[in-house]
Amino acid sequence: MPPALIQTLALTVVGAIPALVLGFLVGPAWGWGLLALFLFLQLLNALRYFLRLERWSHHPQPTADLEGSGAWDEVFSRLYRHEKELRHAIARRDNDLMMVEAAGQAIVDGIITLDGDNRISWCNKVAERQLGLDIRSDRGQPIANLVREPGFVAYLTGGNFRLPLRLNAPRNPELFLSIHLLPYAGGYRLMQVRDVTQSEQLDRMRRDFVANVSHELRTPLTILGGFLETVRELDLPPAEHDRYLGLMADQSDRMLRIVQDLLTLSSLESSPKPGSDRVPMATLLAKLRSDAEALSAGRHSITLEAEAIDLLGNESELVSAFGNLISNAVRYTPAGGTIAISWKRCVSSAEFAVSDNGIGIAPEHIPRLTERFYRADTGRSRESGGTGLGLAIVKHALSRHQATLDIASKPGQGSRFSAIFPPGRLAGG
CATH class of the missing domain: 3.30.565.10 (Histidine kinase-like ATPase, C-terminal domain)
Structure with a gap:
């Protein structure tokens, strides 16, 4: 039996004893009257604490105003402790959520969370800049209504997210983005947006470099090959023969300078940092x-x-x-x-x-x-x-x-x- 109920019954028994004594000495009516008065006072006291509890329930908080006596003190103490623990738990949860959001803001990539209908639940500042979003007004909006690139819409609706999608930023064509959708928590999706502009530029520079090296070396090699074929197959006068050899030497020197410069660049890129000589x-x-x-x-x-x-x-x-x-x-x-x-x-x-x-x-x-x-x-x-x-x-x-x-x-x-x-x-x- 709960201690509070035992305490209430004990108090009732204690109040009934004087009523029994009075009823035995004076008369039953006096005894019953005294018992009724005692019970009525107990009811008023309970009603007073009940009204206090009712008011507190509208704005529950761990406050010293929630105090009582007797059995009510134990009840109020339990409510006080529960409310205090609950508020601590909520504070810890809010702090954890704040730390998770701060971590999301600190990530260098754009992060967007989407619900089952591809509506925006949350995004960090990086994603706002990359895709031109504003979480204050765009929360709950379908992402396809805000990023209307045909390639992105096809990627979103296609459902095949094994590989990321690359595209130019909607509001900044000079920015190149890699978008990857990752399903999580059932029907939710995490959208990662990475700025790969530098990587794309490096790839373009690499392609251009290979094409340029090929072109720069092909031209003198073609000229050199033509002169060699001419010198080998034609009986040229000495002056003409020497002129062709001079032109061949010029093309050979040009290729050598290109190779030397390429080696110099390679050495600069791979060598340790210069000292302090x-x-x-x-x-x-x-x-x-x-x-x-x-x-x-x-x-x-x-x-x-x-x-x-x-x-x-x-x-x-x-x-x-x-x-x-x-x-x-x-x-x-x-x-x-x-x-x-x-x-x-x-x-x-x-x-x-x-x-x-x-x-x-x-x-x-x-x-x-x-x-x-x-x-x-x-x-x-x-x-x-x-x-x-x-x-x-x-x-x-x-x-x-x-x-x-x-x-x-x-x-x-x-x-x-x-x-x-x-x-x-x-x-x-």
Whole structure:
């Protein structure tokens, strides 16, 4: 029997004893009256606690107002403990849900949960940016009404989710997304949206690279093969024979330069990071100027202004980067032009720059100049002896030294290529 009921019965028995005594001494009516009064008071007390319990039930909370006496105290204590435990459990659940949502927001991929009808239940901020959603207004909306790409709708309704779907972002064609649907919890689906723009660009660059290498090598090989066939099958005069051999040697040299540049790029990409060896810039720049004058053969005016600042890094990589910038200026500057080489301190950093008054570059080509085999003027680049890899080598070599490449150019007015080195790469003067 519950203790509260035992306590109530005991209290009733205790109240009945005086009534029995009074009824025996005075008369039964007095005894019954006293017992009725006692029971009526007990009923009023119970009614008072019942009304308190009824009011509390509308807004239950672990409060000290829920107190009583006797059997009611035990009942109220149990309700107090239960409500307190329940609120703690709800708080733990809310905290767990908050942590799960925070984890979902921290994920770098877009995450969307869909119900059995493919309606949006929740999504993180990344998914909002990727697909142009707004969870405040789009919750409960069918995802197909908001992402209306035919390929996505077919993927969603097809039900075959073994492989992800790739498509351009609906509101940003430059963004490439991979979408994967994962069924979970019965009829629900988790939609993962991954930004694969960089991967797609790398794939495109790889395809372009293979195609460009094939094209760049096929052209001189075709010319070389034709000359070999001509020399072998025709009885040519000595002068003509020597001319053909010279042309063959030029094509062979061109292929060799391409292979050498490819090996240089491969070495830059696979080698350990450059160390902190002191690079004597005065000697290096003097050598580069001498090489530029030899390449120019007196057709240009070449100047050099340099401050006494040495760099920390890999000398051969820096020679390759600076040499490519200077040789490009010589190749693309008409005879009689000026090429200025400078090396100076800029506040806490230092700048190596090559300026010319040559043919210049159209603005639309500048962002892609450091891509492998990219040429603003294909015919003129090949005529000048370029391989299309020089600026790619420059970019890699500079980035390995934490330097940035800046390009400023105007068609018909010339170009300026500058490399900015951070304070950590300067050895002082």
